[in-house]
Amino acid sequence: MAINKLTVSMSPHDYGKYSVKKIMSGVVLAMIPALLVSVYYFGFDAIRVNLIAIASCVFFEWLFQKIFIKGKLTINDGSAVVTGMLLAFNVPSNLPWWIIVIGALVAIGIAKMTFGGLGNNPFNPALVGRVFLLISFPVQMTSWPKVSVLNFAMTDAQTGATPLAIVKEGLKNGESYSSIMNSMPHEYVDMLMGNIGGSLGEISAVALILGGLFMLFRKIITWHIPVSIIGTVAIFTAILYGINPETYASPVFHLLTGGLMLGAIFMATDMVTSPMTGKGMLVYGVGIGVITVLIRVWGAYPEGVSFAILIMNAVVPLINNWLKPKRFGETIKK
Amino acid sequence: MLKTFPKGGVHPKENKFSAGKPIETIELPKQVSIPIAQHIGAPAEAVVKKGDQVKVGQLIAKSGGFVSTNIHSSVSGTVLKIDNVLDTSGYKKTCIIIDVEGDEWLDSIDKSTELNTNIDISVDEIRNKVLDSGIVGLGGATFPTHVKLSVPLGKTCEYLIINAVECEPYLTADHQLMLEKADEIMVGSQLMQKAIGANKILIGIENNKPDAIKIMSEVAKKYENIEVSPLKVMYPQGGEKQLIKALINREVPSGGLPINVGCVVQNVGTAFAIYEAVQKNKPLFERVVTVTGTSLSKPCNILTRIGTSTIELIEAAGGLPEDTGKVVSGGPMMGKALSAITVPVTKGTSGVLIIPAKKSSRPKTYNCIRCGRCMNVCPMGLEPYKLKNMCVVKMHEELQAERILDCIECGSCAYTCPAGIPLLDYIRLGKANLNKILRSKKS
Numbered sequence: 001m002a003i004n005k006l007t008v009s010m011s012p013h014d015y016g017k018y019s020v021k022k023i024m025s026g027v028v029l030a031m032i033p034a035l036l037v038s039v040y041y042f043g044f045d046a047i048r049v050n051l052i053a054i055a056s057c058v059f060f061e062w063l064f065q066k067i068f069i070k071g072k073l074t075i076n077d078g079s080a081v082v083t084g085m086l087l088a089f090n091v092p093s094n095l096p097w098w099i100i101v102i103g104a105l106v107a108i109g110i111a112k113m114t115f116g117g118l119g120n121n122p123f124n125p126a127l128v129g130r131v132f133l134l135i136s137f138p139v140q141m142t143s144w145p146k147v148s149v150l151n152f153a154m155t156d157a158q159t160g161a162t163p164l165a166i167v168k169e170g171l172k173n174g175e176s177y178s179s180i181m182n183s184m185p186h187e188y189v190d191m192l193m194g195n196i197g198g199s200l201g202e203i204s205a206v207a208l209i210l211g212g213l214f215m216l217f218r219k220i221i222t223w224h225i226p227v228s229i230i231g232t233v234a235i236f237t238a239i240l241y242g243i244n245p246e247t248y249a250s251p252v253f254h255l256l257t258g259g260l261m262l263g264a265i266f267m268a269t270d271m272v273t274s275p276m277t278g279k280g281m282l283v284y285g286v287g288i289g290v291i292t293v294l295i296r297v298w299g300a301y302p303e304g305v306s307f308a309i310l311i312m313n314a315v316v317p318l319i320n321n322w323l324k325p326k327r328f329g330e331t332i333k334k
Numbered sequence: 335m336l337k338t339f340p341k342g343g344v345h346p347k348e349n350k351f352s353a354g355k356p357i358e359t360i361e362l363p364k365q366v367s368i369p370i371a372q373h374i375g376a377p378a379e380a381v382v383k384k385g386d387q388v389k390v391g392q393l394i395a396k397s398g399g400f401v402s403t404n405i406h407s408s409v410s411g412t413v414l415k416i417d418n419v420l421d422t423s424g425y426k427k428t429c430i431i432i433d434v435e436g437d438e439w440l441d442s443i444d445k446s447t448e449l450n451t452n453i454d455i456s457v458d459e460i461r462n463k464v465l466d467s468g469i470v471g472l473g474g475a476t477f478p479t480h481v482k483l484s485v486p487l488g489k490t491c492e493y494l495i496i497n498a499v500e501c502e503p504y505l506t507a508d509h510q511l512m513l514e515k516a517d518e519i520m521v522g523s524q525l526m527q528k529a530i531g532a533n534k535i536l537i538g539i540e541n542n543k544p545d546a547i548k549i550m551s552e553v554a555k556k557y558e559n560i561e562v563s564p565l566k567v568m569y570p571q572g573g574e575k576q577l578i579k580a581l582i583n584r585e586v587p588s589g590g591l592p593i594n595v596g597c598v599v600q601n602v603g604t605a606f607a608i609y610e611a612v613q614k615n616k617p618l619f620e621r622v623v624t625v626t627g628t629s630l631s632k633p634c635n636i637l638t639r640i641g642t643s644t645i646e647l648i649e650a651a652g653g654l655p656e657d658t659g660k661v662v663s664g665g666p667m668m669g670k671a672l673s674a675i676t677v678p679v680t681k682g683t684s685g686v687l688i689i690p691a692k693k694s695s696r697p698k699t700y701n702c703i704r705c706g707r708c709m710n711v712c713p714m715g716l717e718p719y720k721l722k723n724m725c726v727v728k729m730h731e732e733l734q735a736e737r738i739l740d741c742i743e744c745g746s747c748a749y750t751c752p753a754g755i756p757l758l759d760y761i762r763l764g765k766a767n768l769n770k771i772l773r774s775k776k777s
Contacts, residue, residue, distance in 0.1 A: 009671055011666075074700075077700050119700075
C-alpha cells in the first residue's frame, strides 16, 4: 500500500473538545434565558437593541481588522457577538440606535481592537462601552422603561427608576429603608423574576443564574468568580444591615437588584480580563464585591458593578503575577 | 476515593481498542534493522561486521559507556551491512541490518515457560545480568536500567514503584502483559527490589484496567511486601513524579530524581524483561507493541522482535487503512510521528498508532484568550501560556526562573488549549535554547 504523505508533527496528537468558538457559542446559549425574559418584559425593543449591538460590534471588528490590524479576519470566533450581546444587556431597552452604535464602536474599536483584538484587551470591552455611554449620555442611559408584559405595541413606554435608584434617592432624602421598601412598587419575587426596571439583560436574577449554571456545567466558567463576588456583597451588606437596618439596604435587596448577577456571572467571568488561578479569581471577586458595595452605599452612582469590574480588571496582571500556581516539587515532603 | 496526583492532568478519550487481545506473535520478518542507539546515553558500538553469522540473542553491539547498554540480535541470519536507516526521530541513524535465516536461538537462553521464583542470586549478579541483557526502561524513556538499579552512595531507597499506569490513551501493551505474565512481573520486581534494597514494592495501576488490578492483587498475595494500588484514571499519571505523588504523596524536588525521596520507579514491562534476563538468561530482543487506531481493522498486541519494520506490524493488524494521515510511534499524547512506515521497532516502541487524515492536522488557532486552562492542567504547576510568550521573545533567563526545565512535556497544555496554540512546541524550543545557553556557560 502506497502512502507517500504522512503528517509529521510534535506530540500531542490528540486534542480536547474545547475551542474558542465553542466557548463563545456556549456563552451565547447561556444568555438566551435572560434574553427571553427581556423580550417578555420589554417587547420588540429588546430584540432591536440586541440586533443593533451585535451587528455593529461584528461590523466594527471586521472594519478594524481590515484597516488597522490587517491579519486574518477574526469575526468568526464569535467573540464580537458575545460583546454585542453583553453590551445590549447593559443598556436600557429604549436607547436610541445611534447611541448603541457609539457604544459598540467604543467597545470593539477602543477597548478591544486597539490592544490587538481578542485576548489582548485589559478591560472588558462591553463594560468599557457601557461606562462610556453612561458618562456621555447619562440621561438616556438612566431613563429605564417601565416593564409591561409582552408589550409589542411599540408605543412609548413610561420610564421609571430602578429599585437601586429609588432606595439611593430615598436614603439621601432622609427616609428610612423600611419606609422606602413599603412604598416600593416591587416585591422580591419581582426582582427575582425580572419584573423591575433596569438594563435590558440584568432584570431577572433567575434567568441569569440559570445561564451561569449552564456555563458551569459546560465548564466555560468556574465557580470562583461568581461565588466570591456574590458572597462578598452578601456578607458586606449584611454587616451594614446588621449595624443599622434603617439606613442600609438588606443583603437580599442588594443581591437581586441592579447588575450584580449579570456582572458576577457574565461580565466578571470574561476569561480575557480575569485572573487565571482559582486563588487569583477569589481575590478578584472579593475586590469587585467590596468596590461594588462601596459605590452603591457611599458613591455618587446608585450602581457600581461595572466600575468595580473595570477597576479590578486593571489589577488582573498584578494578581496573575502575585498568585502563581504552586510549582511541583517546590517543597520537599519527607 | 481512589488516589491520584492532586494538581493538573487531563482525561483524554481512552480508546483502548486492543484491550483484552492476547499477545500474539507474527511471522518473522525477512530483514531487521537494529539501531545501535535505542537508549538514552552513548550509542552502543557494533561488534559484528558485514557477513557475520548471528544467532537470536547474540551480542551485536557493546555498551558504549556507563549510561549506555548492550544490543542483541533479535533474529538469526547474516549481517547484510551496517548502514544508516531512517528511525523514529526522522533522521538516519546507524543500524545493523540482518537478513533473517531460520530462527536459531543461543543455547544459553532458557526457552521454557516454567515459572522460576528462585531469587537466590547476588546483587552484583543481578546488575551484571541486567547490563549484559541490554535492558532499558520500556515505558518509552529507554533509560538504561542497570544505572537505575545502582543506588548512589549515601542514598537509601524505601520503595520500588512499578509503573503499570499506562495512562496513554490507546496503548494496552502493559495491560495485556499483566494479564498474561503477572507472576513473572512479580519475580522481576523482587529482583529489582533486591538490587536496590527497597523495603516495599508498590504497583500503581489505573482503574480502567479492573481485570489487571484483580489478577495482580491476587498474585501479589503469594509474594512478600508487594502492594497493588488502584489509581484514578488521569493523564499523565505514568510520569514518575506524578506516580510517586499519587502513591506515597511525596514530591520529587525540582531538578531532582525519585531517589531523592527514597523511590525508584520502573515500568512493568521492564520488570518482565528483568525476569527473563535473570531467570531465563534471555537478553532484551523482543517486546510487546500495541498496534492500534480508530480506522485499523484488527487492533492487537504483538510480541515484536526489535528491528522489525513498522509496516509489518501494521499489516498484521489488518493493513494500513486508506485514510491514514499520521503514524505515531507510542501513544497519542507523547508519541513521535513517523516520517516513514519503514521505521524499525526499537526497545522504546510501546505502540504504533494510526491516525486518520482528518484527525492528523492541528486544530485551528486563535489568539490566546487567557482562560488559564493550560495552567490548570499542568501537572508541574507551570504557566505554559507565559512560557510560550517568553520563548517567542527569547527571555531565556526568565524562562529558567519560571522553571521551564521542570516541564515533563506531557502535552496536557496543548491538548487542552481552546485556542489551539501549540504551547508544547514553543516550550520544547525554549528548553532546547536554554539548555544550549546553560551548556555554553558551563564550558
